[in-house]
Amino acid sequence: MDLTQAIQAPIFKQLSKIASEKKQRTFVIGGFVRDYLLGNTEAKDIDIVTEGSGIELATILAETYKPRPKVSYFKRFGTAMVNIKNCDIEFVGARKESYTPDSRKPFVENGTIEDDQKRRDFTINALAISLNEDDYGMLIDPFNGLNDLNNKIIRTPLDSDITYSDDPLRMIRAIRFATRLGFQIEEKSFEAIRRNAVRFDILSKERVADEFNKIMMTPQPGIGLKLLFEAGLLERFLPELTDLQGIEEIEGQKHKDNFFHTLEVVDNISQTTDNLWLRWAALLHDIGKARTKRFDKKIGWTFHSHEFVGSKMVVTIFKRLKLPLGDSLKYVQKLVQYSSRPISLITDDATDSALRRLLFDSGDDMEDLFLLCKADITTKNEKKQAQFKKNFEYVERKIKEVEEKDKIRNFQPPISGNDIMNTFEILEGKQIGIIKEAIKEAILEGVIKNEYKNSFDYMLELGKKLNLKQKN
Template sequence: MKGNYKEALGDPIFEIISAAAEKLEIECYVIGGYVRDYLLDRGTPKDIDVVAVGEGIALARKVASLLPGNPKVKIFKNFGTAMIKYRDKELEFVGARKESYHRDSRKPVVETGTLEDDQKRRDFTINALALALQSQDYGSLVDPFSGIADLQNKILRTPLDPDITYSDDPLRMMRAIRFATELDFTIHNDSLKAISDNRKRIKIISKERIVDELHKILSCDQPSNGFRLLHETGILPIILPELTALQGIEEVEGQRHKDNFWHTLEVVDN
């Protein structure tokens, strides 16, 4: 553990989660995007992910019982998660787990695990950062994969071997490119090579999930950076062959014009 970030946990909801965990005698942590965005000073995220070293659904129910109005707990049994919408916040709870995958699916086989097991299964080191909610170390940072250093250096890196990370869940390749575009980060060289090596694995991802990531890339300040990375890694010809078909210099009446592919990418930035 490095440093303490109690100031990140100023919202009263965190004290309620902490009290609920204490009643259940389990440890719990805020993890993922909330921690990352706080440390990047990107405002206060409305989505809060909580990992319990124990039963995440039980923690959600206990938290709901301590909240005014006893809000409804939405349970997703297949994923072992639970969600509470409270005021302007969306809280998601999960029990710490480790995952393994079959080659033809991105749906994991899940087993109960430790906090570090749960951090290992995260897509990137910057999304594996966790803040403790136990009273004895409230706000302490748990950073086993040097996510803080990667935030400072603006590097996207996987906690484990990127070849395994992307082969197990190929959607993470598009998430890497989307985060690099959104945060203006650089994808680590080993990770970038692994994306290229595993590019054909993107075929097992549903069109809906691919379109969702493309929309997120398009909503970034400079979406062309994302499409350039998709092109360089070889993913773009697989998911949008019509776009890569535009590549090549067009000549009209003896005049050379901009390559239609790169011109299209310039247009999406406007």
């Protein structure tokens, strides 16, 4: 198959000329070829493999451009990266690899294009296009990757057990590609993933999290989550999630399968946001239910305080997977902890005080919290679904009315510590904190308005109760 059209760009012509002068067989390989054949012609990353020094080839190519683009060298891996016209081009020498049982880091030797294609993870990623003058543009496809691409199949070039055992990261990559491309993993290949699931434990948590986040950012992450579960991989790094799977029945009363419900919630939220951490909040919103599940003969199954328990579990999960422990963690914790709060405000009996407290607690994340609540509606009954959404929209309107009236979101009490010290004969200490907290509570409860004069008068009353002496 001739793919000359795919490599018409001047950079490929230039590479071909340099490779010919160096007498190095050179090829475009991997994602660029796969994506081009799938109809994506807007490449941002190009992988070049050459039978010789990839670093030397990258250096020579960079020298032909003015101004000379920066070349990033990774000598330990024998690779180099050049950015030309906002496109990252990575160069590597063709190689063959061998592995030891206790590591996914291979022993590397120089090799041919055939050796290099054998070490690739999947047949659709082993596709290569020649940049050599004698067969420029020819597709090099020793493992029928084009056929797999057309049939939407994920398959390994060589024995799947060896491929996955050598580098277990390929197992989660198989699921990531299947999820992203809408492909099926070949049955033999999927069974090999199941057999080799224990090998997953040698991977660094950072690499697992990186691949998992890529699955989470696909249009329908639930597909990948289900495959990870069926393959026996999910329980190896997110057992809290797989613990939600299953339905118990006592005295004829059942609860829903909270694992598969969670997959639906993640897919729902993914239709409305590309915020990775909001998707994580959807993934973990019910994480505390396995630990709080109880059966009460009078009311059936209960999950009391699962949101609070779940928010604490988020920290453990983030630490284990080496996920960011700053604002991202706090954001996910907050949404998990408050994920059921809006439901309690649906009735007309909900007080302005309760609305103000939710507004104050959720702050700038209130809109995201309501996106999560709406995504949590997974009933297949269209009438119920419409009613639930209508209920949440009703609460949103009520909260906006309170916000416009009281200006509560992210508010700071109008009275500062300096105001208190300038009014009373006290220094910094516990009493200042008590007064500020009392003013904040009074505003949230609607006892006083969120403005300076009301707050100042209330502070004077508090001072009298606390027997504080005013300054002259």
